Amino acid sequence: MFNYSDKHILITGGAKGIGREIARQFLVAGGQVSLVDRDEAALQQTVLDLAQGDQQIKGFVADISDQQEVEDTIRQVEQQAPIDVVINNAGICPIKSFMEIDADTWQQTLDVNLSGTFYVCQAVARYMIPRKRGVILNMSSKNGLDAELGHAHYNASKAGVILLTKTIAIELAHLGIRANAICPGYIRTPLNYEVDSPEFVQQFAERYVPIERVGKVQEIAPIFLFLASEGATYINGQTFVLDGGQLAGQKPWPTLLKAMYPSAPK
Numbered sequence: 001m002f003n004y005s006d007k008h009i010l011i012t013g014g015a016k017g018i019g020r021e022i023a024r025q026f027l028v029a030g031g032q033v034s035l036v037d038r039d040e041a042a043l044q045q046t047v048l049d050l051a052q053g054d055q056q057i058k059g060f061v062a063d064i065s066d067q068q069e070v071e072d073t074i075r076q077v078e079q080q081a082p083i084d085v086v087i088n089n090a091g092i093c094p095i096k097s098f099m100e101i102d103a104d105t106w107q108q109t110l111d112v113n114l115s116g117t118f119y120v121c122q123a124v125a126r127y128m129i130p131r132k133r134g135v136i137l138n139m140s141s142k143n144g145l146d147a148e149l150g151h152a153h154y155n156a157s158k159a160g161v162i163l164l165t166k167t168i169a170i171e172l173a174h175l176g177i178r179a180n181a182i183c184p185g186y187i188r189t190p191l192n193y194e195v196d197s198p199e200f201v202q203q204f205a206e207r208y209v210p211i212e213r214v215g216k217v218q219e220i221a222p223i224f225l226f227l228a229s230e231g232a233t234y235i236n237g238q239t240f241v242l243d244g245g246q247l248a249g250q251k252p253w254p255t256l257l258k259a260m261y262p263s264a265p266k
């Protein structure tokens with residue numbers, strides 16, 4: 001469906017979860033993919049797994065919360081080929097109640113999710129501007145638009161990503177660069193495997209998500225391929241929510257739903 005055979009796509013946090021699936025789908029579409037991740041072992045494994053056939057994929061170890069490391073890494077990535085699309089996907093989500101959040105957790109979350117995204121956007125834009133073309137796609141979250149308990153630091157960081165993206169969109173559009181933000185709901189990935197049991201996930205989906213299940217990485221990646229494509233050249237500064245309808249409105253009370261749809265198939 002998409003053809004990225006002449007494009008170089010940089011994905012941060014591409015060693016696992018959603019970023020890994022985005023990388024896989026861009027590779028299937030013929031793209032040259034560079035992954036940046038701080039988890040060296042996972043990065044090596046992902047590159048090995050995805051580099052089948054003549055797929056062009058390379059991994060770069062870096063911590064996006066370190067501006068100097070970002071500058072050095074982007075220089076190396078650019079040396080492979082000019083970056084056409086940058087996907088700022090790396091993020092962390094330590095869960096703590098508002099009253100338990102210590103200064104380190106607050107700072108670390110902001111450093112990775114918001115400052116890291118800023119560092120990468122600025123470093124890549126420096127190369128995109130003289131070429132007068134480029135696409136920036138920033139991973140926010142449903143939590144960037146709507147508060148979730150236990151996530152004050154994460155919610156704040158992801159809300160920041162949305163406004164950062166909108167500002168880039170209005171400042172760099174005249175230089176041929178588009179920027180958009182993507183806001184997934186609950187997606188099953190290594191980010192939450194360790195903390196949420198399958199029973200918890202099932203109950204969460206039944207309680208909050210109109211589609212009544214959580215999302216899969218395969219359902220998030222395609223929007224990145226679309227937003228970076230020729231079909232999306234007039235889409236700029238927007239925020240896309242992929243959450244099974246969670247933010248559309250309160251999930252109806254099951255008793256009321258049953259009353260209104262008494263003969264609905266099970």
Ligand SMILES: NC(=O)c1ccc[n+]([C@@H]2O[C@H](COP(=O)([O-])OP(=O)(O)OC[C@H]3O[C@@H](n4cnc5c(N)ncnc54)[C@H](O)[C@@H]3O)[C@@H](O)[C@H]2O)c1
Binds near residue numbers: 038090192
């Ligand atoms: N999974 C969800 O439910 C969900 C929902 C909404 C938004 N998101 C966002 O999507 C993105 C990916 O989430 P995921 O669930 O795939 O997470 P994940 O933990 O499975 O993968 C995140 C990747 O980012 C890397 N990373 C983390 N900090 C980094 C840093 N400082 N420098 C470089 N790499 C770093 C990790 O090593 C990992 O490979 C995150 O930004 C997350 O906030 C996830």
